[in-house]
Amino acid sequence: MNYPRAFCFLGLLSFSTATFAGQVHDVFKEGVFGLAWGAPVKEVQARFPNGVLKEYSGIQYFETKEQKTLFQVQQRKKDKLIFSFDTEGRMAGMSAEFNPDDFAILQQKLLTEFPDAKPQTTKVFGGFIYAWPDDNGIVLTVTHAGTTISISIGYSKLPSPSSTKEDLGFN
Numbered sequence: 001m002n003y004p005r006a007f008c009f010l011g012l013l014s015f016s017t018a019t020f021a022g023q024v025h026d027v028f029k030e031g032v033f034g035l036a037w038g039a040p041v042k043e044v045q046a047r048f049p050n051g052v053l054k055e056y057s058g059i060q061y062f063e064t065k066e067q068k069t070l071f072q073v074q075q076r077k078k079d080k081l082i083f084s085f086d087t088e089g090r091m092a093g094m095s096a097e098f099n100p101d102d103f104a105i106l107q108q109k110l111l112t113e114f115p116d117a118k119p120q121t122t123k124v125f126g127g128f129i130y131a132w133p134d135d136n137g138i139v140l141t142v143t144h145a146g147t148t149i150s151i152s153i154g155y156s157k158l159p160s161p162s163s164t165k166e167d168l169g170f171n
Contacts, residue, residue: 023114024135028153031091033068035083037155038090044083051081060085070151071109073102079148088161093154103149106142110151114140 031037035047044062045051051064062083067075075081079097086092098106107130110119119132119142127145137157143150165171 022135023116024132024140025138027113028138028140028155029136031155032094032153033081035091037092038158040091041085041089044091048081059087060089068096070096071106071113073098073106073109082150084154086158088158090158092156092158093152095150095152097148097150100144100147100149103142103144106149106151110140110142 031039033047035044041053041060041062045053048062048064048066050066051062053060053062055061062085063080065077065080067077067079068081069075075096076099079099082095082097083091084093084095110132114132119130122129122131124145127143130142130144132140134156137155139152139154139156141152141154143152
């Protein structure tokens with residue numbers, strides 16, 4: 001057996017499999033609702049003009065009650081779409097609320113759409129989080145807590161800001 005060729009092949013195989021994106025990434029890599037990951041707050045506000053920009057601990061988020069049908073399940077009138085932003089004001093995630101009665105339907109739709117990625121379940125807040133593995137920077141979760149369930153999609157591949165330790169308060 002030619003060991004250098006075998007190691008070269010294994011190296012190429014591991015490199016090529018690491019670079020292939022999965023189903024979650026394939027669907028959400030461009031963003032959501034016509035908004036690209038990293039879109040500024042103003043772009044999200046323009047797309048959903050009836051929403052409200054809010055802030056929690058210096059981090060902005062944007063809420064709108066514009067109902068959507070996602071995974072063929074209609075949101076209720078009280079349900080929200082919530083867009084989250086990083087500290088630079090770039091869209092890094094979104095969440096959609098649903099009626100808890102729709103959990104079984106949404107769960108089955110997600111498992112059908114993304115069968116290759118097996119979600120992990122974590123119990124929290126008197127409920128649980130059902131999370132698909134990170135797929136090339138895209139994380140899909142379903143949270144069931146109290147009177148609401150939500151589907152969240154997060155994006156972790158935005159470029160890092162060029163902060164110094166002084167900028168971060170460590171001088």
